[in-house]
Amino acid sequence: MSTLPKLSDRHVDARNYPPGVSFMDGQYLPIHEAKLSVLDYGFLHSDATYDVVHVWKGAFFRLDDHLDRFFRGMGELHMSIPYDRAQVAEILHNCVALSGLENAYVEFICTRGTSPDFSRDPRDAENRFIAFAIPFGSVANKQQLEKGLHLAVTDILRIPALSVDPTVKNYHWLDMIKALYVAYDLGADTAILVDGSGDISEGPGFNVFVIKDGAVSTPGASVLLGVTRQTVFEICKEMRLECQVRAISRSDLLNADEVFITSTAGGVMPVSKVDGRSIGSGAIGTQSKRIMDRYWQLHDAPRHRTPVSYA
Numbered sequence: 001m002s003t004l005p006k007l008s009d010r011h012v013d014a015r016n017y018p019p020g021v022s023f024m025d026g027q028y029l030p031i032h033e034a035k036l037s038v039l040d041y042g043f044l045h046s047d048a049t050y051d052v053v054h055v056w057k058g059a060f061f062r063l064d065d066h067l068d069r070f071f072r073g074m075g076e077l078h079m080s081i082p083y084d085r086a087q088v089a090e091i092l093h094n095c096v097a098l099s100g101l102e103n104a105y106v107e108f109i110c111t112r113g114t115s116p117d118f119s120r121d122p123r124d125a126e127n128r129f130i131a132f133a134i135p136f137g138s139v140a141n142k143q144q145l146e147k148g149l150h151l152a153v154t155d156i157l158r159i160p161a162l163s164v165d166p167t168v169k170n171y172h173w174l175d176m177i178k179a180l181y182v183a184y185d186l187g188a189d190t191a192i193l194v195d196g197s198g199d200i201s202e203g204p205g206f207n208v209f210v211i212k213d214g215a216v217s218t219p220g221a222s223v224l225l226g227v228t229r230q231t232v233f234e235i236c237k238e239m240r241l242e243c244q245v246r247a248i249s250r251s252d253l254l255n256a257d258e259v260f261i262t263s264t265a266g267g268v269m270p271v272s273k274v275d276g277r278s279i280g281s282g283a284i285g286t287q288s289k290r291i292m293d294r295y296w297q298l299h300d301a302p303r304h305r306t307p308v309s310y311a
């Protein structure tokens with residue numbers, strides 16, 4: 001019979017992590033030291049809300065919009081943290097400044113947390129706030145940004161709004177992960193999920209746009225109201241491009257002149273193929289390119305920038 005192992009008082013984590021800085025339980029830590037309790041309901045039940053903002057060339061982009069969405073989400077989920085909006089902004093700022101990253105992916109999370117007696121009543125739990133800054137990451141890699149992504153439209157239903165409000169940013173991602181495996185089996189780069197009517201909803205971490213006969217459109221149901229999506233609305237207005245929020249069918253997507261996806265993780269990203277079929281000429285669409293370029297130019301606009309002080 002084997003002997004019982006000893007309880008170790010120190011744990012050495014041999015996994016590799018990207019560089020970065022986290023804030024957790026009142027302190028700033030190197031990212032590899034930021035660990036969550038195994039009893040946290042954020043982990044056990046995906047009971048959490050979060051947001052992701054990026055820092056580009058040393059400044060947050062649209063920080064206020066991300067803070068608005070985060071605080072609204074916490075309210076909807078009956079969560080509270082001991083930090084107000086200004087303090088959360090300061091914590092995010094400090095994570096980036098301490099990491100020294102000029103281009104960063106900054107995530108902030110509120111988990112349901114833990115309750116001392118492992119009570120199943122969510123009202124007994126002490127909510128936990130966590131934030132971290134790591135190097136900027138994108139849904140699309142360099143080659144996909146240059147050539148356009150290949151999307152697969154799956155039959156997988158995005159978790160319905162009657163179950164989980166998609167406008168509260170959430171970790172209900174098993175539908176997304178399932179869709180990714182379907183897409184990989186089909187040789188695509190990423191996946192689209194559908195809503196209850198079989199229309200296009202969103203993909204793992206992004207919103208979807210189509211352009212047909214000069215008009216831009218994106219779904220309104222079963223989607224996160226993306227901050228990048230909002231930026232595209234503003235760009236379309238500025239460029240006098242018609243832009244509609246409407247139901248988009250699978251065939252609308254397949255027959256579009258241009259398709260692109262949007263996320264804080266990558267910005268506006270072109271799509272050149274859907275279900276193995278080329279979109280338009282199969283190259284990055286002219287309007288998509290203009291919108292992409294304008295998106296990155298807007299990062300210099302003072303109204304959207306919150307500079308990081310690295311001193």
Ligand SMILES: Cc1ncc(COP(=O)(O)O)c(C=O)c1O
Pocket residue numbers: 052202203204205206207223224225226227228229262263264265
């Ligand atoms: C499910 C989902 N949809 C859409 C988006 C895009 O939102 P945003 O542009 O605010 O990053 C995200 C971002 O992570 C997401 O997780």
